[in-house]
Amino acid sequence: MTPRPLPNPSRRHFLGHLAGTAMGVPALQFFSSLRAGAETARRNHRSCIVLWMSGGPSHLDIWDLKPESEKNGGPFRPIDTSAAGVKITEHLPKVAKQMHHLNIIRSLDSKEGNHDRGNYLMHTGYVPNPTVVHPGWGSVCAFEVGEQLKNFDLPHCIAINEPGQGAGFLGMSYSPFMIQNPNAPIANMRPPAEVDGARFARRLEMLGQVENDFIAQRKSQMATDHKAVYSKTVRMMNSRLKSIFDLNTESPAIREAYGKGSFGSGCLLARRLVEQGVTYVEVALGGWDTHANNFDTLSNRLLPELDQGMGTLVADLAQRGLLDSTLVVWMGEFGRTPRINQNAGRDHWPRSWSVVVGGGGLKGGQTIGATDKDGVDVVDRPVGVMDLIATMTKSMNINVETQYTTPRGRPIKVVDGGQPIKELIG
Secondary structure, three states, X not given: OOOEEOOOOOOOOHHHHHHOOOOOOOOOOOOOOOOHXXXXXXXXXXXXXXXXXXXXXXXXHOXXXXXXXXXXXXXXXXXXXXXXXXXXXXOOHHHHOOXXXXXXXXXXXXXXXXXXXXXXXXXXXXXXXXXXXXXXXXXXXXXXXXXXXOOOOOOOEEEEOOOOOOOHHHOHHHOOEEEOOOOOOOOOOOOOOOOOHHHXXXXXXXXXXXXXXHHHHHOOHHHHHHHHHHHHHHHHHOOHHHHHHOHHHOOHHHHHHHOOOHHHHHHHHHHHHHHOOOOEEEEEEXXXXXXXXXXXXXXXXXHHHHHHHHHHHHHHHHHOOOHHHEEEEEEEOOEEOOOOOOOOOOOEEOOOEEEEEEEXXXXXXXXXXXXXXXXXXXXXXXXXXXXXXXXXXXXXXXXXXXXXXOOOOOEEEOOOOOOOOOOOEO
């Protein structure tokens, strides 16, 4: 196994570089536009959509209910699904109809119960380390899979509603492009009204001269990446395909089916993006840190929104023939305690919790692992975070033996010690 050398790391998201430039266009990011001649590559391309439940979702009230547990069960009841023998919460009826496409891993032990550390671990597979900033797994996908698409002018890594995990030592060219609001136009997609085409071109030419001089003098990979970001952004600004981000071009029936909130709209945008060949899209739904009023919050707000967006997304991907080539992952930074606290809430719990995966060539309709009758201990098929990362990596047709060499000469594996979950690999 030969480690792959990488460009120098960027310690700031590329948006920070763009915001301070002469053009002052905050939407100038790692963009690209689609090419009609890339149909064959897109058909063979793998994509991933991660549904990120920010705050730590209460898995025992969603995927691993314990109605027989007197102290930990909670008020929600399990219902049958389209997968034989698989039950989930009564508050996800749409998702229940799609469970034959999905799998529940009920025995994940992630060991990190802090929000920041758990977020980092679940996105990278590694615990935080002061000597290296690991790339988010989405950035790895952009680097390994996205780069196979030549002349592709959309971002390879996109985060919707929240920033996602940065690219670490891979460099800012592979950082997520964040869409803060999928229901709103992307700001500053055009030059200011008083700047005509000729003036805009002169500005770009001047900027190019400055950047070329800087690169020649400093030999900086960061500056080279910065120039590439601008180049691809300008192509996007002049492309008719920027309408991919305008959800109003969808039918009213589709908009209603997904829901018009930020999560449902984010799921719809994710489908549109992977349909065009984008490699990695993460859609965040926040509000899961339910230390109090867990059951009311879930039943009245979070679960209905999740059910509409996730259930429609999986069904839509399957109906369009996209699910086999699109990995769908549901997860957060950790689960929540089996014990219900005095405020009718559940606290942080990384020891034995659930994630959901499906599509992307994986088998469907299964549960992997199990917890005991009270949801405290894993009693069957323990799964680690690197096992999950290995399974996702395998699904994306990335070699699980892939290893990088950081700019400081340190070898870093994409999958360090984990094994793909054999029950899921088709």
